[in-house]
Amino acid sequence: MFNSPQLGSTTDAALPVIDMQESAETLAHLVTVIYPTIFFPPTTVDSLMALLAALQKYGMGLEVDGTLAKYRAQFRLSYLPRFLVEQACRAYMLAVHYRLKEEAQLAARALLASPVTFESCGDDMRLLPTGAALHDLVQYRVGCRDAAKAALLDGLASHDDSAWFRSPERRIPIQEPSPFGGGSMSRTVMAQECTTQRRPVRGCAQSPALPGWLATHLEYIHTKLGVAGGLALSADVEAAVFESCSSALQAHLDGGGAEYCVSCAAAHAEDRDVLWTTLAKTIGKAIAEVAFECFW
């Protein structure tokens, strides 16, 4: 618990003074967590990590009911996210410094939103006691990227094509002005084939034959997932995939001077959303399941 107990030094004959490893600030955080007084919360990622380290240290083997371990989990979940948006890199380095594995995993996950380079890490790298932590981080990022790419292709292969751009034989409802005046009337027409030739997505053996523009766009997403400057594997990756597909559809419909695609325009929005949502959620789930393995 202590660097070296200093039982001999006292400022009061009745009260011994003991030097501790933690700073006065960290001890103030720690003591006000467990004592019924005004809580003195950490306000920086550095002070938060020091508190978490203290909670980990003093919660091991000292608390029969795991009270301090519970506090640590609460701080990890309620305070740490506040710093991960802007300081994920420093949070990761500090977590390694204090050997806080759960916190390191959360920080590594948050870091997926950003490229990690020696320049971006800067002086925070001085906090690392071992280079192995950088290797663990790289392996985790590579694992997430590969999982995301595989999930895209797997999700595509397992998707029921009948829910998306059904065959040209299907009938679709349309609304048009009534020839008798007085509003609109509805009728059904035969769906037409997409103006871009159907084809499977390259690299996906079980890919259904999708409209060419969509196959091209999904190949683009596959290339850009987890690549610097592409689609970051952040918590927003599901929304990014969805938005990317929506934009690609709009570009297809706008056509750039090409023939307007009645088939894609008439495809039910819910059908499109089902495919894009399914793919996006499959990718997000695959990333979440990648374990952060550390050997420090």
Ligand SMILES: [Zn+2]
């Ligand atoms: Zn089309």
